[in-house]
Structures are given as C-alpha cells and as structure tokens.
Amino acid sequence: MKNSGLFIVESGSYKDKFTLSSNELKLLASADGVEIMTQTISEGVIFDVAPSSDDESSMMEFFYLLEGEIEYIRSDNERVEMNVGDCFYAHNLNECCVFNPITDIKILYVATQPIFHELGESMRELHKLNYELQFKDQYTQGHSERVRELSLNLAVEMGLNRDVIANVALAGLFHDVGKIEIPSRILKKSSRLDDEEYEIVKRHSMTSSELVKNINYMDISHIVAQHHERFDGSGYPTGMVGKNICMESRIIAVADTYDAMMTDRPYRSKIEKVKVITEINELSGTKYDPKVVDAFNRLLIRDKL
Numbered sequence: 001m002k003n004s005g006l007f008i009v010e011s012g013s014y015k016d017k018f019t020l021s022s023n024e025l026k027l028l029a030s031a032d033g034v035e036i037m038t039q040t041i042s043e044g045v046i047f048d049v050a051p052s053s054d055d056e057s058s059m060m061e062f063f064y065l066l067e068g069e070i071e072y073i074r075s076d077n078e079r080v081e082m083n084v085g086d087c088f089y090a091h092n093l094n095e096c097c098v099f100n101p102i103t104d105i106k107i108l109y110v111a112t113q114p115i116f117h118e119l120g121e122s123m124r125e126l127h128k129l130n131y132e133l134q135f136k137d138q139y140t141q142g143h144s145e146r147v148r149e150l151s152l153n154l155a156v157e158m159g160l161n162r163d164v165i166a167n168v169a170l171a172g173l174f175h176d177v178g179k180i181e182i183p184s185r186i187l188k189k190s191s192r193l194d195d196e197e198y199e200i201v202k203r204h205s206m207t208s209s210e211l212v213k214n215i216n217y218m219d220i221s222h223i224v225a226q227h228h229e230r231f232d233g234s235g236y237p238t239g240m241v242g243k244n245i246c247m248e249s250r251i252i253a254v255a256d257t258y259d260a261m262m263t264d265r266p267y268r269s270k271i272e273k274v275k276v277i278t279e280i281n282e283l284s285g286t287k288y289d290p291k292v293v294d295a296f297n298r299l300l301i302r303d304k305l
C-alpha cells in the first residue's frame with residue numbers, strides 16, 4: 001500500500017539510523033526518492049561531498065547547518081567558514097568538496113535521490129567488521145580512524161585532487177579490515193612471527209581489498225590492496241615500485257606506519273615520537289614517497305599531528 005497522508009516525526013525518532021564511530025546519519029523521512037536526514041559529525045572528522053558515480057544522475061544534496069561550525073576547504077586550500085543557519089548544496093559536481101567540522105556539528109541533509117541505504121548497507125557491514133576486529137585485536141583500537149584522519153590531512157596538505165582525498169579517507173578507514181581473517185593466536189602473538197605466520201598476516205591487504213569491493217559507490221579496492229607496497233619495491237603483495245603504487249596507498253603507507261609505531265603492539269612497546277619521526281624521514285625515498293614525507297613534516301611543524 002502506498003504511504004500517504006501526514007506523518008509526524010516526534011523529536012528524537014527516525015525511520016532508520018546508520019552509526020559510525022564519529023558520524024551518525026538518521027533518516028527522518030523519505031518519499032518519491034527524496035530523503036530527509038540529519039547527520040552528526042565529530043569535530044575534526046573531515047568529510048566530503050562527492051560527485052555522483054552515475055553519469056545520468058542529477059541528484060541535488062542540500063545541507064543546512066543546525067549546530068556547530070564548519071569550514072569548506074577549497075581546492076586552493078583556502079578555508080570558508082560556515083555557522084549555524086548557513087547552508088550549502090551540491091548539484092552536478094565535477095569534483096569532491098571537502099569540509100572540516102571546527103566543532104561537533106549537526107546538519108539537516110536532504111538528497112533528491114535515495115542514498116541512505118546505498119551508503120548504509122555496504123558501509124554498515126564494513127564498519128561492523130572493523131568493530132569486530134577491535135575486539136579480536138585490541139592493539140588496532142582506534143587505529144583505522146587515526147590512519148583515516150592522518151591520511152586525509154596529508155592528502156589535503158599535498159593539495160591533491162578532491163577525488164584522491166575522498167578515496168584516501170575511505171581506504172584509510174578500511175585498509176586493515178581483512179585482518180578479521182587472521183587467527184587471534186597470530187594477531188596476539190607476543191614473540192616474532194615465523195615465516196608461515198607472516199605469510200598469513202601478509203594476506204590481509206588482499207582480503208581487505210576483496211571486502212571493500214562491496215562498497216558500490218566508490219572503487220577503493222586497488223588502494224587497499226597496495227597499502228603495504230613500498231616505494232623501493234620491498235613491500236607486498238606484489239613488490240610494486242614508486243609511482244606505479246597509487247598515490248592514495250603511498251599516503252596511507254606513511255600514516256599507517258606512523259600510527260603503528262606510536263602505539264603498543266603485542267611484540268613491542270610504543271616508540272618515542274621523535275624516533276618515529278626520525279625513522280620515517282630516514283626512509284623517505286626508499287620505503288616512502290618523499291613528497292608524502294615532506295607533507296608529513298609540514299604537518300608536524302604546524303603541530304597538526
């Protein structure tokens with residue numbers, strides 16, 4: 001039966017909800033393909049509004065700032081600040097638009113085509129796996145979010161194309177999701193892994209790559225597959241070299257290493273920040289892309305890490 005009539009949505013209620021750690025999307029109303037949502041996003045969690053992957057689509061997305069402050073990061077890196085009552089909308093975008101919440105924010109989000117479930121279904125499954133992974137391997141707690149954030153900051157600092165920035169954010173978040181298939185005894189092993197165990201660990205980049213193929217609006221599987229490749233060809237799974245490795249993966253490589261070294265692992269304690277920075281710089285041009293390390297150093301100088 002077709003829904004018709006007047007619908008009252010009481011304060012706090014909603015039709016459906018999609019929660020990420022720092023982001024909550026609530027579907028308040030939907031009809032004739034139009035969706036009305038509210039979204040809350042935590043301070044500092046940069047997000048993007050991306051062009052539609054469907055050329056035929058002419059969806060409009062409208063955002064009205066209900067709470068908090070936000071800045072739009074233009075492609076020349078200039079910032080445009082917006083406050084409560086300001087709004088923006090996107091129609092026939094050619095490139096991603098990137099926004100940085102200066103405070104926790106709440107926005108009213110209207111889409112003229114249904115995207116809630118498209119965003120929800122595939123992402124929900126991946127977030128669930130990321131969440132389960134944190135229980136399986138307590139050392140990865142918060143790692144994916146931190147890698148996402150640092151990778152994103154690096155991409156913005158490098159002044160990269162908005163699409164690269166959007167890819168890097170999503171791939172940073174799910175780069176290790178395939179670790180869910182590594183047995184706990186290996187993830188938690190406090191001594192050195194033997195060759196066979198290390199081979200099992202190394203499979204995770206391809207497992208992650210397979211899992212993110214389910215995201216139907218963005219292809220990031222190649223980025224995730226390459227996140228352990230290294231600039232000099234010493235990485236895995238295929239030993240790709242230099243710029244053959246996609247830019248997003250070269251960025252995630254630095255962010256991933258930085259965060260991994262800065263946190264405790266089963267087989268070693270966290271490493272002092274100054275030593276981590278020294279090591280990353282010493283490996284610039286061998287393991288890591290020098291341009292990414294330069295951006296990393298600029299972020300450090302501006303105290304962004």
Ligand SMILES: [Fe+2]
Nearest residue numbers: 175176227228
């Ligand atoms: Fe990894």
